[in-house]
Amino acid sequence: MQNITESLHQLASVIIQNLYNTQQNNTLNTNILRWCLLIFFISQFSFAQDSIVLDASVSEKKMLKFEEFFFEAITEKAINNYQKAIDYLEECNTILPNNKAVLFELSKNYYYLNKTPEALIYGEEALSQEKDNLWILEHIVAIHKKNRNFPDAIKTQKIIAKKFPKKKRALVFLHLQNNDRQSAIRLLDELAEAKMLDSRLRAIKRSMFPMAKTRKLEAITQNTKKENLKTLFKKNKSFQVLTKLLDSLDKENDASLLIYSEQGLSLFPAQPIVYLMNGKALNKNKQFKKAVESLQNGIDFVIDDKALTNRFYNELIKAYQGLGDSKNVNKYQKKRK
Structure with missing residues (x-):
């Protein structure tokens, strides 16, 4: 039941956003938007069906007002008006104080406003x-990740993994983001034994080779020309x-930067520099929406490296400029400063 409700919730959210962006005095779209908001509202209340009850202390009139306010909150969130929500x-x-559904919605809206202390509370x-x-x-x-509080994110993810074993995969990425390579390797071995590695995790496991091999390859590639590097x-x-x-292709503004950076993403999905180069290549190809997605995925893997973080910010600024997203x-730009 929870999976059905979640799918309904996600579908309605997408439809609402798309229709809102295109409605522009279109009566038909406005009516469709209202129906979708109704679906969205129902999905929210399905999640909270055990929370919102008609208590004897709450009059029917007040309960109707509660539902009206809740519906308006969902509507405003769907069109990114988080403070109004x-x-x-x-x-x-x-x-109706301390209602679970209301508390959860408050947390999500504060999260979208980047007010993580309130979101966490x-x-x-x-x-x-x-x-x-x-x-x-x-x-x-997600809140802990946004705060870069990976130890607490790991603790919470472990609670999830106890009930949903497949969710243990996410712990690998959290350990890497926490700069705990050994825990990531141990977990990869554990997942491999349980035959729970997906293609991305198998690629990460392959990428963790010994340092001796790394030094040898560095010696081999020193001062090697671009074509030899490709070979x-x-x-x-x-x-x-x-x-x-990738560095050579970037400096020479070579169009194949996109091809090789995409190969890199599949081979080394925990290496931030690959996401950065992929974002650069996408920006150069004016694929700004994809660039944002790639850069946002990659920046989570940057650990205590201000220079690299600022390189991500520079590319994100270019991507959002291409999308016309001044906000x-x-x-x-503020983060970069």
Whole structure:
């Protein structure tokens, strides 16, 4: 039941956003938007069906007002008006305090506003009412990741993995982001024994070769020309050869940067430099939306490297400029400073 509700929720969210972006005085789209919001509203209440009950202390009139405010909050969140959504949710909280669905929605809206302390407080309050709720647990992991608090993200993800073993895969990436290579390797071995490695994790496992081999390959590739690097990369698919090749292609503005960076993503999905080069290549090809996605995925793997982080910010600024998104351009310009 939870999976069906979640799918309905996600489908309605996508439709709402697309219709909102294109409605522009179109009566038909406006009506469709209202119906989709109704579906969205139902999916929200399916999640919260055990939370929202008509208590004897709450009059029917107040309960209808609660539902109206909650519906408005969902509507505003769907069109990215997160502060307005919070205002409506606070009205809900006044009528029916400490409702799980309201607390969860408050947490999500604060998260979207990058107000993570408030997001965490409301998320934990919602979780206290249902300790094993997957949606809330995964949301709390996302908050910790946004705060770059990987130890707490790992603790919460372990709780998820106990009930949903396949979710243990996400711990590999969290260990790598926490700069704990040994824990990642141990977990990869454990997942391999359980035959739970997907293609991305198998690629990560292959990429963790001994340092001696790394030094040898560095010596081989020193001062090697671009074409020789391409040949060498075809033979051994090493990360060291790839980084030199990508750097060479980037400096020479070579169109094949996109091809080799995409190969790198499949071979070395935990290496931030590959995502950076892929984002650069996509920006050069004016594929700005894909560039944002790749850069956002890669920046999570950057550990205590301000120079590399700023290189990601520079490319994100270019991508958002290409999309005409001044809000995010300003956001990353401030982060860069």
